[in-house]
Amino acid sequence: QRHRELALLRAIAATPGQIRRLLGREALVVGAAAGVLGVLAGLPLADWLHGRFIDMGAIPVTLERTAGVFPACAALVVTLVGAWAAARISGRRIARIRPAEAMAESAVERGPARGRIVAGLVLFAGGAALVGVLSVLRTEAAATPVTFLAVVVSATAVSLLGPYLVRFASVLLAGPLRAVGAGGSLATANIRGNSARMASVVTPLTLLIGMTCTVLFVQPTLGDAARAQARDGVRATWVLAAQGPGVPSEAAGAVRGAPGVTAATEVVRTTVRVGLDKYQAQGVTQAGLARTWDPDVTSGSLTAFTHGHDTAAISELAADRLGLRPGSALRLHLGDGTPASLTVAAVYRRGLGFGDLTLPHDLLARHMDNPLAATVLVAGHGSRDELAAALQRFPGLSVLSAETADRLQADRQQENAAVNYCAMGLILAFTAIAVVNTLAMSVSERIREFAMLRLAGATRRQVLRMLRAEALSVLLISTALGSGIALAVLTAFSIGMTGSAAPSVLPLLYATVVGAAALLALAATALPGRLALRARPAETAMSRQ
Known part of the structure; x- marks a missing residue:
């Protein structure tokens, strides 16, 4: 400028x-x-x-x-x-x-330098490579930083190649913009003739939409896949849940004696260390486990796990990472640092829903600060009233259907996701400020241009219509680029973490993101534009010579 x-x-x-x-x-x-x-x-x-x-x-x-x-x-x-x-x-x-x-x-306006084009192509290739790497990462700790790095690298490539992308988009948008009238024709000419300026506006909007969509849909993609696996793997008719720290073993014993109950599995959850890495682990009581739980065993036997006190079951992803199979020795450190050596009895597919490691309940509970069960899975044909009667001595416990427990788990995941949203909100707010600043400065520097248009016969309304058409064009380009980046990254993340190329995208939330971007773009264009058009055209044109 x-x-x-x-x-x-x-x-x-x-x-x-x-x-x-x-x-x-x-x-x-x-x-x-x-x-x-x-x-x-x-x-x-x-x-x-x-x-x-x-x-x-x-x-x-x-x-x-x-x-x-x-x-x-x-x-x-x-x-x-x-x-x-x-x-x-x-x-x-x-x-x-x-x-x-x-x-x-x-x-x-000078065209993009050759070095900028080369750098843009290199970063585009780098973004594509990161997306490819993301599709083979199997742990959240490894995938999360690569996810957001891929968005930033891809958005940077868009910023460097922006003038060419804007020119290409202007060809596609020429027809619809002509239908707007004189303002649309002026907007088309401006987009083609000032592609570098328009690209500087497209870049922050692309980053805003791409980063926001990625932040909002990464956790639902992972959470929905985990809940789906847990939902498919829980065979229990009822689930015991506690309002306090957990379900005591005495309550689980009382339920086992209730009429119609065939099995009650106590589940505790914690993290353990294998080498230097942390893994999510659950401890389950092994008696009658097959009646309440189906982790989709792919090798080994769940029966071998339920009949051994020094055995473990492990997810496919963890088994691949650690190089284990049925019969291998698993050496780990429990929650309090106590070393343990177990034999892998089964490898299962539903690791997102049930954790990477499944160990005997008593072994895990002895080395936890809170040994109470997070939930108790109850199988059988006993009624809710019969189970409630068996739990009269234990206030604060509730008997839930498997469907209700699943809905409560979804609510808890939403609460946990709020922490990530709050932390990432600062980055998104910074990007939104960059969008407003860039748009406002882009309009403010065009005061002389607006004055010349007014002197050439354009009305104030036509100039404002031209600005709105330009803002909508920039928004369409940014939405296409940002959504494309987010979709590619989220699909790769979903393939790596869940094995399915189907990220969880909420249409209403996506529409809210695009609507917020549109509101920012239109407001940051219209307000400076109205201020720029207040001065008399002749005086503005002369003062800017």
Whole structure:
């Protein structure tokens, strides 16, 4: 936007070094002001986030928040260095070329440099490679960082190749835009003639839509697959749940003696370590296990697991990662650090629904802070009233159908996902600010253009209609690119984690994301546009000469 100003400085004998120092010092001044304001705003925001995470149960109440000098200084330094480097890099060409060339370049839009195109193609290939890697990752800890890295790399490729993508899209949108009238024709000409400027607006919107969709649909994809596996694998008629810390073993024993009950399986859940890696594990009582639980055994035997006190069952994904099979020795450390050596008796498919490792209940419970069962699976033809009567001595316990227990599990997953949404909300808010800033600046720099259109006979309404048509075009391009990036990443994530190329996408939530992006785009275009059109066209055109 400042090429014309900098070109004039070069024309009146400013040296390249003076231009670079001017830009660098301006960036340091602006960066210092922004950094200080950001630090002051970050302190109360950190306090609010700390309270929210406590309310959600993500961190304990006893974990106090501390505010030291180092984080504030580090944030300020990063802001200054980033602003200075960005200003020096973006002004490098205008400071290096001859003054006459600088004046010529300021008058017309220059096409993308060859290095930018090469970098864009490299990053596009890198994004595709990350998507391919994501499709073979089997653990959430490994897949999550790659998921968001793939979105960022792909969005960066869009930013570098943006002018070409915008020109291609303008050809597709030319017909619909002509139907809008004169404003649509002007919008088509602007998109084609100023593809670099339009690409700078498309990039943050693409990142906003792509990142938001990825954040919102990663957890549902994983949670729905886990619930589906658990739903298919639970054979129990009833599920005992507790409002307190868990279901005591005495309550499970009382249920086993109730009329019509054929089996009651106590389930405790924790994490164990195999080597340096953590794995989700569950402990189950082994008597009558086949009547309440079906993990879809693919090798080995569930019977061998139920008849051994030093045996374990393991999911296919964990077995592949650890190189285990039925008969192999599994060496692990329990929750309190106690080492244990077990023999793998069965390998099962439904690891998302039941955890990577299944161990004997007593072994796991002895080494947990809370040995009470998270749930008790009850098989048989006993009625709810008969089970409730057997549990009269145990207040706080409830008898649920398998369907009700599944719905409660879905609610708990939604609560856990709220923690991730809150943390990622900061990134999305930053991206939204970038979208508004970019759109507002893109409109504000076109005051002279609007004045010339008015002098050529265009009405104020036609110019505003042109801006709306441009904003909608940018939104369509960004939605297509952002949705495409998110769909590719989510599909690869689903293949790797669930084995199915069917990510869970909620249509209403997706429509909300696109609607919010549209609201941002239209508001950030319309408001600066109305302000720019308040001045008289003749005065604006003369003052901008």
